[in-house]
Amino acid sequence: MxxxxxxxxxxxxxxxxxxxxxxxxxxxxxxxxxxxxxxxxxxxxxxxxxxxxxxxxxxxxxxxxxxxxxxxxxxxxxxxxxxxxxxxxxxxxxxxxxxxxxxxxxxxxxxxxxxxxxxxxxxxxxxxxxxxxxxxxxxxxxxxxxxxxxxxxxxxxxxxxxxxxxxxxxxxxxxxxxxxxxxxxxxxxxxxxxxxxxxxxxxxxxxxxxxxxxxxxxxxxxxxxxxxxxxxxxxxxxxxxxxxxxxxxxxxxHDLSIYKVTRTITKTDDAFSLAFSGDAANFTYFKEGEQLAEENGTLYVAQKGGEAAVFPNANVAVGQRACLLVTPFVPDESKPLFVNVGSEPGPIAIS
Known part of the structure; x- marks a missing residue:
């Protein structure tokens, strides 16, 4: 060596x-x-x-x-x-x-x-x-x-x-x-x-x-x-x-759970705060309508069907991601799976 x-x-x-x-x-x-x-x-x-x-x-x-x-x-x-x-x-x-x-x-x-x-x-x-x-x-x-x-x-x-x-x-x-x-x-x-x-x-x-x-x-x-x-x-x-x-x-x-991102919450001001404990586990689930975060009077709540939170962090710098919100997703593995910006993951790719 x-x-x-x-x-x-x-x-x-x-x-x-x-x-x-x-x-x-x-x-x-x-x-x-x-x-x-x-x-x-x-x-x-x-x-x-x-x-x-x-x-x-x-x-x-x-x-x-x-x-x-x-x-x-x-x-x-x-x-x-x-x-x-x-x-x-x-x-x-x-x-x-x-x-x-x-x-x-x-x-x-x-x-x-x-x-x-x-x-x-x-x-x-x-x-x-x-x-x-x-x-x-x-x-x-x-x-x-x-x-x-x-x-x-x-x-x-x-x-x-x-x-x-x-x-x-x-x-x-x-x-x-x-x-x-x-x-x-x-x-x-x-x-x-x-x-x-x-x-x-x-x-x-x-x-x-x-x-x-x-x-x-x-x-x-x-x-x-x-x-x-x-x-x-x-x-x-x-x-x-x-x-x-x-x-x-x-x-x-091996069983693998698959999720898709529904939204990304970005911190745009130092007033941003989470509505739940800062040490909440990744993939903590929130029912539809439950409050997730607040910033200068703007409330973020879980959308229809509920969402799970991943990487929640109110202490990130302004302009950075404060939380990802996800839901379960089951792809058709017989077809291509593309993960493109701004679109649903699936068999259709951005051209």
């Missing part, structure tokens, strides 16, 4: 030299390893037909995904298994990991709409990450599959302990293969968006047509204090996926 990574990918990311320079090397099994940047490492086998980004650490206190990425990279470098897909592994925000905080100045996962002005370190970091992913996807062959799993941990309890948010884009990307992967990973739920979100996974979906999702893995915990056995099915699904040997039996047997 390369001496710089002998202590592990995470250790290098958290204690890298100030003058890091990109370099590459080859493992005895023929895998090319390209260490592009601090926290950005590419694994490149010959004749790959998939390009997969697996990112973590966008929020520094969401540590289970960081540990999972470190485990995957360590096993690849030690020859425990050999991926057949080009894969870009990312541990995004070492400064926030060191500080045991979500971010330093600005929420990094709201900075992927475009190139950012250099107003703070998070803006600069988002620009760097976009460039790394851009180069990674641009270097794929025309028919290669493109995927991006951006892994997070929730800051609150949830009816569904592990779930994925599929961003809406303007691309005609059939997201049904994600359903099979999530079932094999024993994820509990899948949430289909309707609006652009400026998240990392949205950026890959919108710009490259990648099958992209934000994964929510349990609750936040201090680094190395996660029970990683909780995420063993996800880890195994990722290994199977990277090795091109998906677990079809697990995908068939």
């Amino acid at each position: 390369d001496s710089q990574l002998s202590g592990g990918f995470l250790k290098h990311t958290l204690s890298s030299p100030m003058t890091f320079k990109p370099y590459s090397f080859q493992l005895p099994n023929g895998l090319d390893i390209i260490h592009h940047d601090v926290g950005v490492l590419e694994v490149s086998p010959e004749n790959a037909n998939r390009a997969i980004v697996i990112s973590s650490g966008i929020h520094g206190d969401e540590t289970a995904p960081i540990e999972l990425v470190d485990d995957l990279v360590s096993e690849i470098l030690n020859g425990a298994w050999v991926p057949q897909s080009r894969t870009l592994f990312i541990i995004a925000h070492p400064d926030a990991i060191h500080a045991h905080t979500r971010f330093i100045e600005e929420n990094l996962n709201r900075l992927f709409a475009d190139v950012n002005a250099d107003r703070n370190a998070e803006c600069q970091l988002a620009n760097h990450l976009q460039e790394h992913v851009r180069r990674f996807f641009v270097n794929t062959k025309d028919n290669d599959e493109k995927w991006h799993f951006d892994m997070h941990s929730a800051i609150r309890d949830s009816k569904h302990y592990m779930f994925a948010v599929v961003p809406a884009s303007t691309k005609t990307t059939d997201v049904r293969p994600l359903i099979g992967f999530l079932k094999s990973a024993q994820m509990d739920a899948m949430l289909l968006s309707r609006t652009p979100s400026s998240t990392f996974s949205w950026w890959s979906g919108e710009n490259f047509g990648a099958l992209a999702a934000t994964f929510e893995m349990g609750r936040v915990a201090p680094l190395y204090q996660n029970d990683m056995s909780e995420f063993a099915p996800l880890k195994q699904a990722l290994i199977n996926f990277l090795c091109d040997c998906e677990n079809v039996e697990a995908a068939i047997e």
